Amino acid sequence: MTLKSKKILLGITGSIAAYKTPALVRLLVKQGAEVKVILTDAAADFVAPLALSTVSGNSVLNSFTNGDEWTNHVELGLWADIFLIAPASANTISKMASGQCDNLLLASYLSAKCQVCFAPAMDLDMYKHPSVKANIALLQSYGNFLIPAEIGELASGLYGEGRMAEPENIVAFLQKQF
Numbered sequence: 001m002t003l004k005s006k007k008i009l010l011g012i013t014g015s016i017a018a019y020k021t022p023a024l025v026r027l028l029v030k031q032g033a034e035v036k037v038i039l040t041d042a043a044a045d046f047v048a049p050l051a052l053s054t055v056s057g058n059s060v061l062n063s064f065t066n067g068d069e070w071t072n073h074v075e076l077g078l079w080a081d082i083f084l085i086a087p088a089s090a091n092t093i094s095k096m097a098s099g100q101c102d103n104l105l106l107a108s109y110l111s112a113k114c115q116v117c118f119a120p121a122m123d124l125d126m127y128k129h130p131s132v133k134a135n136i137a138l139l140q141s142y143g144n145f146l147i148p149a150e151i152g153e154l155a156s157g158l159y160g161e162g163r164m165a166e167p168e169n170i171v172a173f174l175q176k177q178f
């Protein structure tokens, strides 16, 4: 399936894998998608908003407000054809599973009417923790699509399952899915 003209809302959370997201955005844009980015506060420690706004061609969103204007998460949720959360941290996965809503990404998730895909990224022991597994299963039971973490070298220096799927594989997943 083609991603041409698809509106993709990309939510980026606080994982070291966030450094790969400008490359991910570029690949999506090359496929003809329009991309808007929401960063959590923690994500902004790992990837520069300027890099993401440059490759996406859109301002990067982070807060419920921009000056005296409301960043309308309801409109964002309705705008998107696909809401992709990559990388998805253990923290955000847990908050999504329990319906918490203390940032723009989570409010947009709860407002989204479209297909939601999430690509976890974390260290191997975090990824196999029963609470993380249970939260992932819960999100899947709500109809969200898991883009499984891959096996490889992790930022901790350990080797195992937990790496965010490579940008090319995320794009291939979306193309297959939609």
Ligand SMILES: Cc1cc2nc3c(=O)[nH]c(=O)nc-3n(C[C@H](O)[C@H](O)[C@H](O)COP(=O)(O)O)c2cc1C
Binding pocket: 012, 013, 014, 015, 016, 017, 040, 041, 042, 043, 088, 089, 090, 091, 092, 093, 121, 122, 123, 126
């Ligand atoms: C260097 C560093 C790397 C981190 N990498 C990850 C990670 O890969 N996955 C993860 O779930 N949390 C990771 N964390 C922890 C998250 O950044 C932390 O839980 C944060 O509160 C997540 O917030 P967010 O979900 O709102 O983005 C990392 C923290 C640091 C300092």
